[in-house]
Amino acid sequence: MSVFSVEFKVRDYECDMQGIVNNGVYFNYLEHARHEFLLAKGIDFAALARDKINLVVVRSEMDYKASLTSGDTFVVTVAFEPVSRVRFGFRQQVIRQADGKVVLEGLIIGTAINERGRPAIPEGFAERLTA
Numbered sequence: 001m002s003v004f005s006v007e008f009k010v011r012d013y014e015c016d017m018q019g020i021v022n023n024g025v026y027f028n029y030l031e032h033a034r035h036e037f038l039l040a041k042g043i044d045f046a047a048l049a050r051d052k053i054n055l056v057v058v059r060s061e062m063d064y065k066a067s068l069t070s071g072d073t074f075v076v077t078v079a080f081e082p083v084s085r086v087r088f089g090f091r092q093q094v095i096r097q098a099d100g101k102v103v104l105e106g107l108i109i110g111t112a113i114n115e116r117g118r119p120a121i122p123e124g125f126a127e128r129l130t131a
Helices: 025-040 045-050 125-130
Strands: 004-009 054-064 073-082 088-096 102-113
Touching: 004 025, 025 045, 025 054, 025 073, 025 088, 025 102, 045 054, 073 125, 088 125
Parallel strands: none
Antiparallel strands: 004 073, 054 102, 073 088, 088 102
């Protein structure tokens, strides 16, 4: 399984009153990394939406292991994982660069639906993501 990664740096406004990244911000980090992963594999999320194929999240699992603070640099990894004929998964990690600590582990399950709300996984989708 090939692992893709994107580098980030924590911005001050992403932190809460405790001085750590707010738990909800991690959703944004993971989503951005998935979009970059798709683009790297030649799949344009926005173009799919224009073609009335919408990639949607149907389940999110996140295990918080440690905290990030303002100025921390980190990477978010993405690894594609087939789940079923109509669902796919992305195993993701947030890893602090200073010490290699895994801050978060996540599994995001998604599907693709057409304009009628029916499953519509694009032709060759899984094959492109595993290449």
